Amino acid sequence: MTLDPRAAIAAAPMHWRQVAVVALCIALNALDGFDVLAISFAAPGIAAEWGIDRATLGVVLSMELLGMAAGSVVIGNVADRIGRRPTILGCLIVMAAGMMAAAFARDVTMLSVIRFVTGIGIGGMLSSTSAMVAEFSNDKRRGLNVALNIAGYSTGAILGGVVASALLASTGDWRSVFMLGAVASTVAIPLAIFMLPESIESLIARRPAGALESVNRTLGRLGHAAVDALPPPPAQVVKPSIGSLFSRSYAGVTVLLTIAYFAQILFFYYIQKWIPKIVVDLGFDAAQAGGVLVWANVGNLTGAVVIGLASQRFDLRPLVAGSMLIGFFAIGAFGLAGADLMRLSLTAAIAAFFINAGVVGLYPILAQTYPAALRASGTGFVIGVGRGGSALGPVVAGALFAGGSSLLVVSLTMGIGGLVAATMVFLLPWAQRRARP
Template sequence: MNTTDPRAIIAREPMHSRQVIAIAVATALNALDGFDVLSISFAAPGIAKDWGIDRAALGLVLSMELIGMGIGAFFLGAMADRIGRRPTILACLVIMASGMFLASVAPDVTVLSAFRLFTGLGIGGMLAATNAIVAECSNARRRNLSVAIMAGGYPMGAIVGGIIATLALDATGRWQAVFEFGALITALFIPLVLWLVPETIAFLLHKRPAGALDKINRTMVRQGRAPLAELPPRDEAPTRFSFGAFFAPGIAGVTLLLILAYFSHMMTFYFLVKWIPKIVVDMGFPPASAGGVLVWANVGGASGSIVLSLLTQKIGVRPLVIGAMICGAIGVTVFGQGFTTLASLSVIACIGGFFTNAATAGLYAVIAQSFPASLRAGGTGLVIGIGRAGAAMGPIMAGLLFASGTPLAVVAIIMGCGTLVGGIALSLVRYRESAIA
């Protein structure tokens, strides 16, 4: 029987296939988030046409699940630190599947907005919990890579889901079909998580619920490792969740700067991915073609995540993210500067997506390393929760600017500045990688 702390074993030894599978499922869950968040973007032209709403109102509808994500990331992220990563993910899947289905039967824009807000609760909690799972399932050598790959699932979900959504829009002419597909595919993930994703050893060692030793040993044996004779000594006594813990000496500066960096970057990122279809439709192209431009933005996003994840094996993640943010600001600005063909719009959207999503993927790696296990999901949820206010503000601000008559070229410059501010904030973080324990 083994008496070594299993967290140290996981950190130093090569990753077992069971760990890889858990990370793959978390990546697929993030892909699901990607489709669920952007489903409203694919449906937006049809919604605006059917219900006759203007750009300012549409900007609010586009932001509702982002507001929900902020609330869900904070409260459900904190819940993941109390009851576990796995049960939180399952609860979030139920919320997301229900919300997507209800959106497909919404009778008007007010009810649709409420259902999108509800869906966002699950998406936000999911992101906080999966970020913690990936960080805690990876060994030390592959941790940055694993978290960045998980974040890369987001644009992959938007690509695959976007292609299916475009086909559904073409085949049915109904924007509701986008949400119907989302509800079905979300529900199918519930048995997959039950089968393949155990609770993390780091959480079980910290909280020590009833049967913790048996649960840890089942996971250890499945990973081909010796079971524990007994639980190792506690590193720290579990405490009640406290908001003030994130602002304690030594961690407050990191928390605040990460919030600012994420908030500012999300304003730019969600302006790009939320408004692309409507901008392209307003240029005279059909909704299906507009969805195709958004798919190309996410092709760039997926590529950016992969490239950044590979580069983290050789270069520090923080300078990579700062560079991606600066380039992303340039790409978003260029998108609004007079391109009028589908080919040119797709290329520029792809470039903008490459850098903005690379920066997002790297940010998740930084966040995951910045908090101890006792605060990891909650800390991730706090940064994402408050930062999602920036995500919500991006589409709303752009909608108000468009409604006031501000030309696209100026809107793109203004919105591109968000990720530039994020890069500056991240450069000020006195970052120190924490142990995943």
């Protein structure tokens, strides 16, 4: 009997080539993190140069989130249909071109359109790399690797933020931030071409022409013996479609996970999008505001790593729900920090730790919930709809600020998302039991 190559990869220690694939996907998500936050670092300069108010700025800040929503849903389904590798390469090209174009934007409308298109590439990248990492990891390291992949987002925000703050301090030109992202994304294209093979699980699920040869070629590179034939297809083939996500087996968890991600990511992007403007309005300059956002992303990264490590020893669901609940109280502390740069940095970092632990913890849950044929589609749908809703976050916060609400009131209002998300995560076992025949 031919050994299933998926079982061989799941049981064996990770080969260095598997580690390299995971590492490159983490690096690509680091680009995602910087590309998304580039507009946040640039926001004070844009508002000053173009004379736009908070409400209009909130709309601009939300545009790539809308693009990410479309990219996650549409491109995630494309990745299940044509493969992970070509989808990742296409998204990377869109990101590089979009960052370059943003540096030459001349008005709010032009910049908004560019950020929307860039967001499509970012959203597709996130869902595709999440599936790729899960499929190149063994059973022991899968949860940790998926969490580290998402942590790459915060790593990019931290490292890119340090450089962006230095650029803003030396040049005073917000366009330099986008140029930095364009150069970094362009450099990553040849690395992805040479280092990313197609995943074996995707090849087996899709069975394109030459699938057996491609599977054996990748198995050889990973130090495994070739197989004589592909594993037989399942008795009931799952089609990579939105309809499959709402079949009896997956409808309940799809709804709960989508609501959870929607609510938690709305909460997350309040921190990510508004910190620079909040800090500047408290009397600090743009470079100092960027520093506070960097500290928030230190909290993001630490929370992601801790939740990934903890997932190897403890049940993930209560860890994720607990982080979401604590995040609500932590954001209240940020709302009370006042015009003190140290308190703002510390409370932002603590709040971001718990908020992002809740976000990142959802990704291993998604990888465990959906089979290979639906993994990118399921992940893409959940984060796509979630990010579409999260685009409301900066807008709602902007409207609350414009209406005269205090920092504490706005922070706690946005923090309600964490309470909603925790409730959905607690309900997941109930939905999975109801789906069983």
